[in-house]
Amino acid sequence: MFGLGMPELLVIFLIALIIFGAGKLPHIGSSLGTAIxxxxxxxxxxxxxxTPSPxxxxxxSQCRxxxxxxxxxxxxxxxxxEAKPGA
Ligand SMILES: [Zn+2]
Structure with a gap:
């Protein structure tokens, strides 16, 4: 979709790797997965x-x-x- 092929995705991945650093990528991926x-x-x-209110x-008491x-x-x-105050 969006006209992106594998090379473009690879470039985007590499840019993300540079921006976030290799150490943070797994964390970003897992938090993204959790969100999804x-x-x-x-x-x-x-x-x-x-819940239906009672x-x-x-x-x-007479005719039930x-x-x-x-x-x-x-x-x-x-x-x-009979009025039942507080009931
Ligand atoms: Zn009655």
């Missing part, structure tokens, strides 16, 4: 699904149907729900 690996991992991993519901915590009365049977 992390990038691929983040792509492959399924997106973390937001439904803000309780069961009516779900009612919202902050409701004052059960809409199904009309039972007055």
């Amino acid at each position: 690996r992390e990038f691929k991992k983040s792509i492959d991993a399924p997106p973390k699904e937001a 439904p803000d519901q309780i069961l009516c 149907r779900p009612v919202q915590k902050d409701w004052l009365a059960c809409p199904h049977c009309g039972l007055k729900l």
Whole structure:
């Protein structure tokens, strides 16, 4: 790609060798590999699904149907729900 053949890559490699020095090249390569690996991992991993927040519901003590915590009365049977402060 980019019209680069083996000779051009070799020249680029040699320039990199001169700039960074032979000692640093393996480190650069490994850190580059790690970065690519992390990038691929983040792509492959399924997106973390937001854990569904627990439904803000309780069961009516009389008809056992779900009612919202902050409701004052059960809409199904009309039972007055007790407010539970701090619950
Ligand atoms: Zn009820």
